[in-house]
Amino acid sequence: GAVVSQHPSWVICKSGTSVKIECRSLDFQATTMFWYRQFPKQSLMLMATSNEGSKATYEQGVEKDKFLINHASLTLSTLTVTSAHPEDSSFYICSARLSTPGSYNEQFFGPGTRLTVL
C-alpha cells in the first residue's frame, strides 16, 4: 500500500511555456502533500506544503506565482511551473503524508518528474 504516482515522469519544454505535474496518492487519501526539488547529487529541497482545499504554504525563496500548486482533492495535487526557464530544469518530487491509525505520518514519495527546459 501507500503508493504515490507522478505524471509525467519526464518532460522537455521550450523556454517560456508552462508545465503541469500531477501527483496522485493511489491507495490512500492525503490531506497533505509536499513538493520538493532536487538537483543532481544533492538533497531534497522542500518547495511547498499543499493542503487539500486550502492554499499552499511556500518555503522562503520559492516564488508562488511561478510554482502554482493546487490540491483540489484528497488524492491529487498539481504543480504548474509557469513561464519555465532553463534554470527551472530539475527533478521535481512530490510526497503524500499517510495519516492512517498506526502510521508514523510518514511521507510516501512519487517517482519524480525530470523537467528539462530548453
Place this chain on the structure above:
Amino acid sequence: AQKITQTQPGMFVQEKEAVTLDCTYDTSDPSYGLFWYKQPSSGEMIFLIYQGSYDQQNATEGRYSLNFQKARKSANLVISASQLGDSAMYFCAMREGRGDYKLSFGAGTTVTVRA
C-alpha cells in the same frame, strides 16, 4: 543551522557485510521523528525506517536497524548483510513536532556495494 547532518558523502561496502550510515540532528523540540529514505539511481524515494523521540527501543525493519542515541542526538542507520541492490543514496530526515509534518533532510550518503 543544519538540522540534519550526514558527514559521509560516499561509502563502499563489500557484499554481505554490514554498513553504518551516520546521522546527527539538532532540535530543541522534545517531540520529533527520525526517518531514513533510500534513493536508487531511478530517483524514487523509498521509506526504510522510523524512530520516534519517545521510543524506548531502537527501530528495526528487516535488514535495517536504527541506532538511536538520544543524548548524542544521533540516529545512525545500520544495513546488515549488504546486497548489490542496496547501492543507492540514503537520506536521513527529521520531522519536528510542530504539526506541519515537514521533513528536514540531510545531504545524503551514497552507498556502493561491491561484489
